Amino acid sequence: GAVVSQHPSWVICKSGTSVKIECRSLDFQATTMFWYRQFPKQSLMLMATSNEGSKATYEQGVEKDKFLINHASLTLSTLTVTSAHPEDSSFYICSAPDAGTGTYEQYFGPGTRLTVT
Amino acid sequence: QKEVEQNSGPLSVPEGAIASLNCTYSDRGSQSFFWYRQYSGKSPELIMSIYSNGDKEDGRFTAQLNKASQYVSLLIRDSQPSDSATYLCAGRGAAGNKLTFGGGTRVLVKP
Numbered sequence: 001g002a003v004v005s006q007h008p009s010w011v012i013c014k015s016g017t018s019v020k021i022e023c024r025s026l027d028f029q030a031t032t033m034f035w036y037r038q039f040p041k042q043s044l045m046l047m048a049t050s051n052e053g054s055k056a057t058y059e060q061g062v063e064k065d066k067f068l069i070n071h072a073s074l075t076l077s078t079l080t081v082t083s084a085h086p087e088d089s090s091f092y093i094c095s096a097p098d099a100g101t102g103t104y105e106q107y108f109g110p111g112t113r114l115t116v117t
Numbered sequence: 118q119k120e121v122e123q124n125s126g127p128l129s130v131p132e133g134a135i136a137s138l139n140c141t142y143s144d145r146g147s148q149s150f151f152w153y154r155q156y157s158g159k160s161p162e163l164i165m166s167i168y169s170n171g172d173k174e175d176g177r178f179t180a181q182l183n184k185a186s187q188y189v190s191l192l193i194r195d196s197q198p199s200d201s202a203t204y205l206c207a208g209r210g211a212a213g214n215k216l217t218f219g220g221g222t223r224v225l226v227k228p
Contacts, residue, residue, distance in 0.1 A: 032214055043205070043220045044161070049213075093160045097214040103166060104214050105151065106207075111160040 002028045002098040006109035013084055013116055020080045021112045023050075023094030029074035030096035034106070035067075038091045050077040050094075084116045120144075121208050123219035132228050136193040140206030140219055143187065147208040150189045151216065152180060155203045165191065196226045 003026040013019050023033055033050040048069055049057040056069035068080040077096075081088055093111040097104045120143045130136045142150075149168045153161035167173045167180040167189065179192040189208075193200055203223045207216040 034215070044218050046215070046218075049215060091158075091160075095216075099214070103168075104149065104209060105163055105166050106214070106216060107163060108153075108160040 002026075002096070002101075002105075002107045004094065004096050004107045004109040006094055006112050008112060009110060010113040011115070013114070015085055015116055016083055018080055018082045019084055019114060020078055021092055021094075021114075023077045023079070023096070023109050025075045025096045025098075025107075028096075028098045028100055030077075031074060031099070033071060033077040033094055033096045035069065035077075035079050036093045036095065038093060038111075044093070047079075050079075052077075081114065084114070086116045089114055089116045121206055121217050121219040123204075123206050123222045125220055126223040127225045128222055129225045129227060130193075130196045132196060132198060132226055134196055136196045136200065136224055136226070138191040138193075138204050138206075138222050138224070140189040140191075141187055142189065142208045142217070144208065144210055144217070145184075145187065146211035147217075148211055149209045150180070150182060151207045151209070152178075152189075152191045153205040153207065154200075155205060155221065157202075161205055193224075196224075198226050198228055200224060201226045 031052045035047045036044045050071040052071045071077040095106045095108045097106045152165040155161045165180040177194045181190045203221040206219040
């Protein structure tokens with residue numbers, strides 16, 4: 001299957017600072033990527049759809065000014081958590097569909113564990 | 118609200134037995150379905166995809182799709198302790214690539 005990477009795998013930051021998370025498709029191009037958040041013992045929650053060359057589409061209830069998404073190339077999307085607070089501590093996971101296969105199977109990155117102190 | 122529903126479990130299965138997981142969906146326009154396995158603390162891993170009615174087999178896994186009943190299932194044969202994980206069912210709608218996930222079924226395979 002296709003490979004998606006994320007960096008960093010974990011990060012600890014102080015309240016009020018910003019954190020950037022990168023998501024890369026390593027062996028395919030992705031015009032669309034998805035950002036999810038997952039709290040302990042809960043299911044995935046889709047935050048936003050990242051679109052290459054255009055604005056991201058945010059799910060209802062997700063603050064677009066707090067979670068900045070940039071999809072600058074066909075292999076890279078970034079999520080910046082601005083002015084992070086302890087309640088933003090979570091597991092952030094990106095995914096990308098490999099449209100080239102025609103199956104649109106989505107592959108997930110390994111995730112980034114964010115802890116805000 | 119387009120939904121995908123799964124029994125949260127845990128589904129306890131003896132080693133070597135068949136684990137049967139079920140999933141129902143409300144969006145009749147859904148085109149394709151996916152089963153993901155997620156170990157605790159890890160991201161989901163794609164194990165099966167299915168697009169047309171019937172069965173699809175891959176190794177110890179068999180996915181079944183019945184669009185008339187809006188029902189998807191996953192069978193895990195010869196269950197192993199390493200199969201203990203949460204299994205997520207997801208459907209893709211008619212437009213776009215966005216997936217709708219169920220809440221997941223936790224499977225425990227006991228030696």
